[in-house]
Amino acid sequence: MIPRIDAKALLGGAAASQEAVRAAALEIGFMVLENTPFAPERMAGLIETYRGFFHLPEAQKARVDMAATGSNRGWGGMRSEQVDPGSNPDLKEVFDCGYEWPGAGRAGAPERYYAPNLWPDAPEGFRAEVEAYYREALGFCRALLGAVAEAIGEDRGYFAEKFAHPMALLRANWYPARPDWAGDKDFGIAPHTDYGCLTLLATDGAPGLEVLRRDGSWEPVSAPPGAFVINFGEMLEMWSGGRVRATLHRVRGGAAERISIPLFFNPQWDADVSPKGTQVPVRAGDHLSRRYDETYLHMSKAKG
Numbered sequence: 001m002i003p004r005i006d007a008k009a010l011l012g013g014a015a016a017s018q019e020a021v022r023a024a025a026l027e028i029g030f031m032v033l034e035n036t037p038f039a040p041e042r043m044a045g046l047i048e049t050y051r052g053f054f055h056l057p058e059a060q061k062a063r064v065d066m067a068a069t070g071s072n073r074g075w076g077g078m079r080s081e082q083v084d085p086g087s088n089p090d091l092k093e094v095f096d097c098g099y100e101w102p103g104a105g106r107a108g109a110p111e112r113y114y115a116p117n118l119w120p121d122a123p124e125g126f127r128a129e130v131e132a133y134y135r136e137a138l139g140f141c142r143a144l145l146g147a148v149a150e151a152i153g154e155d156r157g158y159f160a161e162k163f164a165h166p167m168a169l170l171r172a173n174w175y176p177a178r179p180d181w182a183g184d185k186d187f188g189i190a191p192h193t194d195y196g197c198l199t200l201l202a203t204d205g206a207p208g209l210e211v212l213r214r215d216g217s218w219e220p221v222s223a224p225p226g227a228f229v230i231n232f233g234e235m236l237e238m239w240s241g242g243r244v245r246a247t248l249h250r251v252r253g254g255a256a257e258r259i260s261i262p263l264f265f266n267p268q269w270d271a272d273v274s275p276k277g278t279q280v281p282v283r284a285g286d287h288l289s290r291r292y293d294e295t296y297l298h299m300s301k302a303k304g
C-alpha cells in the first residue's frame with residue numbers, strides 16, 4: 001500500500017511521518033503527500049491553464065514545438081517520446097519548461113541542461129502562472145528532499161547542497177481519451193522509472209497512474225489537486241547506494257482526457273550522484289543526457 005503522509009507534520013519533523021517516509025523511500029518508492037502548502041483551487045486553476053494550451057489548434061502549439069530545437073523546452077506532440085523501448089511511443093502531449101541559468105555557459109555547463117524556455121502566446125497569463133508555480137514547487141521540493149534525507153538517516157543537507165542550480169524540469173502531460181485502436185503496447189505513458197531524484201506530481205484527481213508492486217501486480221494511485229504523488233528516481237537510487245527505490249510506473253489512459261503535472265527535481269549538472277565510497281564519479285548531467293537521448297525521439301534522431 002502506498003502511504004498517505006501529512007506534509008505539514010513531516011516538514012515540522014513529526015517522527016511518525018518521518019518513519020512513514022522512510023518506509024516509502026526504502027520499500028515502495030512512492031508516497032502521497034496531503035495537507036500541502038498548495039491550495040486545491042490554485043492547483044485546479046493551473047491544470048485548467050495547461051488544458052487551455054493543449055486544446056489550442058495543433059498549428060498554434062507547433063510554434064513552440066521542441067522538435068524544432070536541440071533541447072526539451074516547449075511543446076512535445078503525440079508520440080514524440082518513447083519511455084520504454086518495448087512499448088510504442090507514448091499517447092500523450094507534453095509541455096516542458098526548466099531552470100534558466102544565464103551563467104551556465106561561463107560555469108562550463110552544456111547549454112542543453114539550462115536551455116531557454118519557450119512560451120506560447122496563449123492562453124493569456126500562461127507564462128506568469130507556470131513560472132510562479134515552478135518557483136514555489138522548487139522550494140517545496142528542496143524542503144522535501146531534506147526531510148527525505150533525514151528520514152533515511154543522512155544529514156538534512158546531504159543531497160541538498162547539489163541543488164544550487166537544479167536541472168529541474170516542470171512538465172504537463174496531456175493524455176487524450178485512449179483511442180479505440182490502442183493495443184497492448186500502447187500507453188499514455190509506458191512503464192518507466194523517473195530519471196532524477198524526486199518527482200512532485202500534481203494531477204487532476206482522475207485515476208490512471210499505476211505503480212508496479214513487488215509481486216508483479218499494478219497498484220493504482222491518485223491524488224486530488226492540492227495533494228501530490230511523490231516518487232523517487234534513478235539518480236537518488238544510485239546516490240543512496242540502491243537503498244532508495246526508483247519504482248516502475250505507467251498510465252494506460254482511459255475514456256476521458258487526463259492531465260498531470262510532474263516536477264522532476266534533478267540536481268545541478270555537475271553533481272556526483274555515485275554511491276558513497278565508489279571510485280568512479282557519475283555526473284548528474286551525463287545520466288540525464290543519456291536518458292533524454294533515449295526517450296525524446298527528436299533528440300535520438302538528432303544524434304543520428
Ligand SMILES: O=C(O)CCC(=O)C(=O)O
Pocket residue numbers: 171173189194201203208209249250251259260262
Ligand atoms: O501522469 C501521471 O500520473 C504520471 C506521469 C509520469 O509518470 C511522468 O511524467 O513521468
Ligand SMILES: [Fe+2]
Pocket residue numbers: 192193194249
Ligand atoms: Fe514517471
